[in-house]
Amino acid sequence: MKKKSTYGIAIPILNINLFRKMKLILLFVAISFLQLSAVESYAQNAKINLSLSDVTLEEAIKTIEANTQFVFFFNNSAVDMTKHVNLDVKNGNIKEVLNQILSSYKYRIEDNKIVLLGAVQQDGKITGVVSDAFGPIAGANVVVKGTTNGTITDMNGNFSLDAPKGAKLQVSYIGYITKELTVGDQTNYTIQLAEDSQALEEVVVVGYGTEKKVNVIGSIAQIGSEKLENRSTPQLSNALTGQMAGVTVIQRSGRPGNSGGEIRVRGVGTFTNADDDKAATKSDALVLIDGIPGKLNDVSSEDVESISVLKDASTAAIYGSRAANGVILVTTKTGREGKVSVGYNGYVGFNTPTALPEFADTWQYATLYNEAVGREAYTQEEIQKFRDGSDPDHYANARYLDEVFSRKGLQTGHDVTVNGGNAQNRYMVSFGYLKQNGIVEKNDYQRYNARVNLINELLPGLKLTTRLSGMYGNRKEPMAPGGDDADNMLVLIQKALRFPGLTPTILSDGTFGAGRELHGTPAGWIKSDSFYENPEFSMNANVRLDYNPIKDLQLSAIGAYTYTNSEERTYRSTMKLSGDRVLGPSELKHKMGKTIYKTFQATAEYNKKFGGHSFGILAGYSWEQEDYRYVQGSRDKFPGNDLPYLNAGSPDNQKSVGTGNAWAIQSGFGRLRYNFNERYLFESTVRYDGSSRFPKSKKFGFFPSLAAGWRLSEENFFKENESLGFISNLKLKASWGRLGNQNIGNYPYQSVYELGQNYPFGDTYTQGAAVTTAVDPTIKWEETETIDGGLEAILWNGLLSVNASYFTRRTYDILYKPSGSVSSVLGQKISEMNTGELKNFGWEFEVGHRNKIGDVSYNVNANLSIIKNKLTTLGVGNVEQLNGLVGNGSDLFVGYPINMYYGYLSDGVFLDENDIKGWHDQSKVTPNPQPGDIRYKDISGPDGVPDGKIDPNYDRVYLGSRIPKFTFGLNLGVEYKGVDLSVLLQGVAGVTGMLDGFAGWAFRGDGNIQKWQAEGRFDPANPTRYPAYPRLEDLSNSVTPNIVSSDFWVQDASYIRLKNIQLGYSFPKKMLQAAKITNLRVYVQAENPLCWNKYKPGWDPEINTSGNYYPILATYTIGVNFKF
Structure with a gap:
């Protein structure tokens, strides 16, 4: 090696004071800068004249050193000194010299020293083939690590790629372990990737345990926490929308604290009566939170580890009596081994309605109302006052709906999670806070969540799992004052929707306007002291003990206790209106309900493997009991609106009522699993349930299931076929099972006396008791039988x-109150009985794709459900309805779906008198038809053929159902260098x-008129056959021909909604290390921002309302989450 000197300065500063240290440091820095300046000056100014021909590199370097002040440093093994070079420089600088003799080497000029760094690596073209055990892999990523240089x-x-010698080559493909190799002298490479078995090892949560996904035979859909976290959905049910095939979520409202979606698993499994107090929940799936029944919307999405939906009987039958409409298993997060980890997710945003109807101005309303009634109800002078605003106290142009929906409701959420532990003890503690302001003033919802999950290994083989959770929520809403029937916020909104803004909310003198009904205006009611609040508190304790006395045997015991307390306080204040009118009296209703739920479950599970055989046996016992207590009190005539408490009201009209009830279920259940080499799969479950809701002779129900599967991909003939090597898993499966439903009242088979009945004795009435409901003493379980077959493939x-x-x-033996009433004979209501049969059938499809190309990772998941619903039998006591109900009725017709519309088929409107005379006789529907009235089609007659008459007995048909046939979802995700x-x-x-x-109907009950109705109405001056709206008429009397149920009013409620879009950025981990932050991500998102549909303007098709509603909300948020 060329000789080289080492030099430096050793400064003994350890024992000198700080001032001297600072002076020496400054002196050293100054000398360094002066030295650098001097060197740069020489290197830049030195002029060289040299000419060498065909000399070795060593000779050229010695010549340069002899003629200049430059000195070369290099390693003999890294530089070929025998290489011949040429040099010809006249009055040139050192860089010109070096570029001629060192073109193949890297160098650096330091001081007057030239350091040779080694040869320049030239990119060479390399080629190769990427394969696995079965053959070549198409689409694999081949990248020079740390660069963007790559190919597929x-x-x-x-593949073919330019890569320098020594570079790290990274080869990756979804489903395989990434491989790295160093580029050497060779130019062709054969690279074999090993399978990553993660996709085949995925575990899903099933009833009373877990199972490898590839071995699951039944129909289970599962989503993980990554699909739920960071969503700004206050109600967890709405986060499931579009995520899973066969799971339909319909959101009927955006009402804060009450906006959760209706979840239907594989259609609507039963039908209900409008007056059934369980009508809203009878078709709901059973929700189990860590194995215990609970409310899905009370759970914070940040606490959820996974959600599994059991869709068929083979997976749900182990829950028997409550699983007829599917089971939703929510598993919350638990602690993980390692040091303490703290995570935070927070967001803030605002809400706006997805759609709002637009109404005509009041001058247009007055003009069109005159047209509707055929007379001058409003003079031209009055119409002009509405138009020019010259007398706003009496001729206003108020926008009641805009005044009610007056704010962009702010929404914020904060969740903190702490977890950690070791192999013996792990913990997870979380706290959550949600605040959602509605788009209506005084309409707010707050919720606090707390959860503690502990896992303690008490002894070898003995584990204790403790789960404690609590929730407090409070929903607040405005109310109408005393003297009005708007006893909830939805009716208040309906009145804002209904009435034209002819009078102002607040007059010029500051008093509140009297409104259309002289009861004030909706926006004025909001400003009153009236209110509604619904505080609710729940607490759950869930303790599980697992013991493994011997290998392969696990004994488990679970005890849980849930306490729920719910209150409702409704205060309707007095309110002074214009003209000295006072609404009142003030009134307060205070309701309190308390529920205590207790359960005990015990299971024994034995799993054994020997040879290729694997089997598991589970046996269990379950006991559940729920007790409910309710009390209500009310008083009126409060001395003022500042003391809304019962003891401040007058006792003259005080009322109180109370009730209580209880139910219980006792069950035994079991499950047998078997598989041979994970190739042939079999599973059977049984459950025997006894319910207090049925008489002794019918108390118990037996619910079995069978399922079998065949993994063809595990067959030798399959594995040996190289052409099938791309199929990682292929499974055929089939199942059968029976489930039960007992979701009815607590005492349907018992004849009970109801107090508060009046008996006449002469001229007076005496209070007493009476049997008011006729019951069926033989009532039994409603049952559902399912058959399922399918295919699963991983490619x-x-x-x-x-x-x-x-x-x-x-579903058969449906629990339903028959429509054939006996009240006219016995003077009694009729209770539930087993009647009717319903069928749902259809297809489900799910396709998923994920990949990584270079630094880009992406995934696509799509699902489609095709479900048909059909009533097959009406059953005893039910009568086919001949008269279709206008609106959202529940007509039942064999061969058609439930929740159907039934009415006439229309064919535009009448244009003139000649058109009326030439049409069918529809006098039974339209006694005196006029131009602009709807024309109805003649469908049939007494002989089954059209008879030229429109008759309600023969000419009404099925018009459609509110149950969707097709439900679909598309989930797209992409991530690139931290941006997702x-x-x-x-x-x-x-x-x-x-x-x-x-x-939908203009001028309904002194109501308003929307713009689409005004602009699309039938115009006698320019008649068209198919207007958007028939002739205008006064609909104060609801019985008018044009609004009978017909397809004229039925809308296509199909839609495609952008449910959620989220853009985030995760900061590089190296950037966060100094702050000891392991993850930091910021994001923006929108929930429900867009909806494509053919519905009437201003209305969201998902709600399907007659006007009593709260709009679905679009939410726009910005958030951050981090862990440290």
Whole structure:
């Protein structure tokens, strides 16, 4: 090696004071800068004249050193000194010299020293083939690590890439373990990737345990926490929308604290009566939170580890009596081994309605009302005052709906999670806070969540799991004052929707306007002291003990206690209106309900493997009991509005009422699983339930299931076929099972006396008791039988997954109050009985794709459900309805779906008198038809053929159902160097809705008129056959021909909604290390920002309302989450 000197300065500063240290440091820095300046000056100014021909590099370097002040430093092994070079420089600088003799080497000029760094690596073209055990892999990523230089393999696994010697080559493909290798002298490479078995090892949560996904035979859909976190959905149910095939979520309202979606698993499994107090929940799935029944919308999405939906009987039958409409298993997060980790997610945003109807100005209203009634109800002078605003106290142009929906409701959420522990003890503690301001003033919802999950290994083989959770929520809403029937906020909104703004909310003198009904205006009511609040508190304690006395045997015991307390306080204040009118009296109603739920479960599970055989046996016992207590009190005539407490009201009209009830279920259950080499799969479950809701002779129900599966991909003939090597898993499956439903009242088979009945004795009435309901003493379980068959495939080790299923679901002995009433004979109501049969059947499809190309990772997941619903039998006591109900009725017709619309088919409107005379006789529907009235089609007659007459007995038909035939979702995600984007689209098709009442009919009950009605109405001066709205008429009397149920009012309620779009950025981990932050992500998102549909303007098809509603909300937020 060329000799080289080492030099430096050793300064003994350890024992000198700080001032001297600072002076020496400054002196050293100054000398360094002066030295650098001097060197740069020489290197830049030195002029060299040299000419050398065909000399070795060593000779050239010695010549330069001899003629200049430059000195070369190098390693002999890294530089070929025998290489011949040429040099010809006249009055040039050192860089010109070096570029001629060192073109193949890197160098650095330091001081007057020239350091040779080694040879320049020249990019060489390398080629190769990427394969696995079965052959070439197409689409694999081949990248020079740390650069953007890369390519993908072709259909035969081949690639070609420019890469320097020594570079790190990174080869990756979804479903395989990434491989790295160093580029050497060779130019062709054969690279074999090993399978990553993660896709085949995925575990899903099932009833009373877990199971490898590839071995699950039944129909289970599961989503993980990554699909739920960071969503600004106050109600967890709405986060499931569009995520899973066969799971339909319909959001009927955006009302804060009460906006949760209706979840239907594989259609609507039963039908209910409008007066049934369980009508809203009878078709709901059973929700189990860590194995205990609970409310899905009380759980914070940040606490959820996974949600599994059990869709068929083979998976749900182990829950027997409450699983007829599916089971939703929510598993909350638990602690993980390691040091303490703290996570935070917070967001803030605002809400706006997805759609709002637009109304005509009041001068237009007055003009069109004159047209509707055929007389001058409003003079031209009055119309002008409405138009020019010259007398706003008497001729206003108020926008009641805009005044009610007056704010962009702020929404914020904060969640903190702490977890950690060791192998013996782990913990997870979380706290959550949600505040949602509605778009209506005084309409707010707050919720606090707390959860503690502990896992303690008490002894070897003995584990204690403790889960404690609490929730406090409070919903507040405005109310109408005393003297009005608007006893909840939805009616208040309906009145804002209904009435034209002819009088102002507040007059010029500051008093409140009297409104259309002389009871004030909706926006004025909001400003009153009236209010509604609904505080609710719940607490759950769930303790589980697992013991393994011997290998393969686990004994488990679970005890849980849930306490729920719910209150409702409704205060309707007095309120002074213009003209000295006072609304009142003030009134307060205070309701309190308390529920205590207790359960004990015990299971024994034995799992054994020997040879290729694997089997598991589970046996269990379950006991549940729920007690409910309710009390209500009310008083009126309060001395003022500042003391809304019962003891401040007058006792003259005080009222009180109380009640209580209880129910219990006792069950035994079991499950047998078997598989051979994870190739042939079998599972059977049984459950025997006894319910207090049925008489002794019918108390118990038996609910079995059978399922079998065949993994063809595990067969030798399959594995040996190289052409099938891309199929990682292929499974055929089939199942059968029976489930039960007992979701009715607590005492349907018992004849009970109801107090508060009046008996006449002469001229007076005496209070007493009476049997008011006729009961069926033989009432029994409603049952559902399901048959399911399907195929599951994983291709290219998880690059693509495909699931397809066909199912039938038959519900019989439906618990229903028959329509054939006996009240006219016995003077009694009729209770539930077993009657009717319903069938749901259809297909489900799921396709998933994920991949990584270079630094870009992406995934696509799509699902589609095709579900048909059909009533097969009406049953005892039910009578086919001949008269269709206008609006959202529940007509039942054999061969058609439930929740259907039934009415006439229309064919435009009458144009003139000649048109009326030439049409069918529809006098039974339209006694005196006029131009602009709806024409109805002649469908049939007494002989089954059209008879030229429109008759309600023969000419009404099925018009559609509110149950969607098609439900679909599309989930898209992409990530690139910390930037991530996710998009969720969902929708329904093959579904109808109806705009009726104040939402669809102009001038209904002194109501308003919307712009689409005004602009699309039948115009006698320019008649058209198919206007958007028939002739205008006064609909104070609801019995008018044009608003009978017909397809004129039925709307296509199909839609595609952009449910969620989220853009985030995760900061590089190296940047966060100094702050000891392990993860930091910021994001913006929108929930429900867009909806494509054919519904009438201003109305969201998902709501399907007659005007009594709260709009669905679009939410826009910005958030941050981090962990440290």
